[in-house]
Amino acid sequence: MTRYLVHPGSQLKGRFPVPGDKSISHRAVILGALAEGVTEVEGLLEGADVLATIAAFRTMGVEMQGPDRGHLRIQGVGLYGLRAPGVPLDCGNSGTAMRLLAGVLAGQNFPSTLIGDASLQQRPMGRVLRPLAAMGAEIAAQDGKAPLQIHGRPLHGIDYALPMASAQVKSAILLAGLYAEGQTCVTEPAPTRDHSERMLQGFGYPVERQGPRACLRSGGQLHGQSLQVPGDISSAAFFLLGATIAPGSDLTLEGVGINPTRTGIIEILTRMGARIDLTALRVVGGEPVADIRVRYAQLQGIAIPAHLVPLAIDEFPALFIAAACAKGQTVITGAEELRVKESDRIAVMASGLRAMGVIVEERADGAIINGSLLQGGRINSQGDHRIAMAFAMAALVAQGDIEILDCANVATSFPNFPALAHQAGLLLEVVGA
Numbered sequence: 001m002t003r004y005l006v007h008p009g010s011q012l013k014g015r016f017p018v019p020g021d022k023s024i025s026h027r028a029v030i031l032g033a034l035a036e037g038v039t040e041v042e043g044l045l046e047g048a049d050v051l052a053t054i055a056a057f058r059t060m061g062v063e064m065q066g067p068d069r070g071h072l073r074i075q076g077v078g079l080y081g082l083r084a085p086g087v088p089l090d091c092g093n094s095g096t097a098m099r100l101l102a103g104v105l106a107g108q109n110f111p112s113t114l115i116g117d118a119s120l121q122q123r124p125m126g127r128v129l130r131p132l133a134a135m136g137a138e139i140a141a142q143d144g145k146a147p148l149q150i151h152g153r154p155l156h157g158i159d160y161a162l163p164m165a166s167a168q169v170k171s172a173i174l175l176a177g178l179y180a181e182g183q184t185c186v187t188e189p190a191p192t193r194d195h196s197e198r199m200l201q202g203f204g205y206p207v208e209r210q211g212p213r214a215c216l217r218s219g220g221q222l223h224g225q226s227l228q229v230p231g232d233i234s235s236a237a238f239f240l241l242g243a244t245i246a247p248g249s250d251l252t253l254e255g256v257g258i259n260p261t262r263t264g265i266i267e268i269l270t271r272m273g274a275r276i277d278l279t280a281l282r283v284v285g286g287e288p289v290a291d292i293r294v295r296y297a298q299l300q301g302i303a304i305p306a307h308l309v310p311l312a313i314d315e316f317p318a319l320f321i322a323a324a325c326a327k328g329q330t331v332i333t334g335a336e337e338l339r340v341k342e343s344d345r346i347a348v349m350a351s352g353l354r355a356m357g358v359i360v361e362e363r364a365d366g367a368i369i370n371g372s373l374l375q376g377g378r379i380n381s382q383g384d385h386r387i388a389m390a391f392a393m394a395a396l397v398a399q400g401d402i403e404i405l406d407c408a409n410v411a412t413s414f415p416n417f418p419a420l421a422h423q424a425g426l427l428l429e430v431v432g433a
């Protein structure tokens with residue numbers, strides 16, 4: 001089992017890009033496969049999650065060259081060109097792959113089965129199954145969990161109010177809407193990442209957006225594109241954390257996506273006193289991008305405003321560590337979605353921080369974290385990539401070595417994390433790979 005052994009006492013320095021955005025990479029593969037003509041993607045994340053989406057479409061007859069150093073060439077088959085897969089499609093560890101594929105597959109004229117790893121089989125799929133059933137889909141699942149057996153049926157549009165802030169559910173419904181008779185609309189209770197809406201429009205498919213509501217009609221076509229995937233702010237987040245907490249650090253992360261539906265981490269860390277500067281603002285592939293400079297700063301505990309939670313949802317493992325390094329108390333509320341990610345991120349972060357001597361009060365929808373000195377120790381990441389990377393950065397300021405168990409899944413979102421972190425100055429050893 002892959003472990004990290006991380007020694008304290010260093011700082012982070014340098015200037016480098018982070019790998020491509022995972023959410024945008026999944027969507028580039030999906031829309032490229034369903035488009036007419038060729039799509040050329042640059043900067044694609046070659047993490048295991050995205051490779052699962054690529055493999056699924058290959059199994060359904062889509063030809064692709066790559067990925068090779070971020071380049072993927074997709075020979076689109078059009079909205080109605082997928083072939084019956086014949087074998088289960090394995091989404092691995094990826095909630096995004098499973099939920100977005102469920103949306104695409106619900107309206108096909110062939111059956112399909114979606115499977116995943118032990119973590120993914122525990123995650124709630126009812127949130128996509130219910131709206132898809134309301135559109136006419138026939139999907140069998142036990143207790144609302146994978147495997148999902150999709151029969152493929154003619155669909156009709158719905159006007160759906162999302163019960164939770166989830167870009168995956170929103171995207172699944174919009175993708176199903178490409179195949180549904182009439183108009184499909186989704187209204188979200190709070191803004192979530194809007195990469196699907198942006199990329200559909202980028203592929204020439206009209207999406208009407210009015211405040212929290214997005215609508216599309218079937219009958220259109222997607223047109224193959226050349227697109228550049230920006231750097232993943234969710235991967236950059238670990239470096240923003242590390243450089244902020246380790247005295248003497250000064251790091252610049254190049255070409256990071258700063259879509260306003262993703263920048264909660266910058267807003268929250270800045271409210272805590274972090275020193276983060278954005279330069280070279282530009283637009284890449286329909287998404288805003290910047291270089292981000294981050295220097296050491298003493299953090300202060302805050303009450304994190306609940307409206308920022310969906311805008312930083314994957315960054316909470318990093319934010320738990322930031323809170324533990326801050327002066328005073330940090331209060332996290334409205335974050336119950338963290339309990340249904342790759343692990344129960346509230347419980348796993350709380351127990352890891354306690355192992356480092358931090359006083360944490362767990363709440364159903366968050367936690368209260370008391371800033372303190374971090375002791376060395378052994379942390380079980382429970383196979384959750386973001387928890388492994390967050391604790392690796394915590395080691396920068398720990399009183400002793402940190403050993404992190406079960407780190408192989410870092411490869412789902414950030415395969416070169418150990419190398420890049422080491423290059424930036426983190427004293428990280430990968431053991432037992």
Ligand SMILES: O=C(O)C1=C[C@@H](OP(=O)(O)O)[C@@H](O)[C@H](O)C1
Nearest residue numbers: 023096165166167168169313314
């Ligand atoms: O749409 C996406 O690409 C994602 C949406 C979020 O999940 P939810 O929709 O479950 O909040 C996020 O946690 C996940 O990493 C990626």
Ligand SMILES: C=C(OP(=O)(O)O)C(=O)O
Nearest residue numbers: 093094095096097314341
């Ligand atoms: C929640 C995540 O991903 P997914 O839902 O795609 O597994 C994540 O990457 O933090």
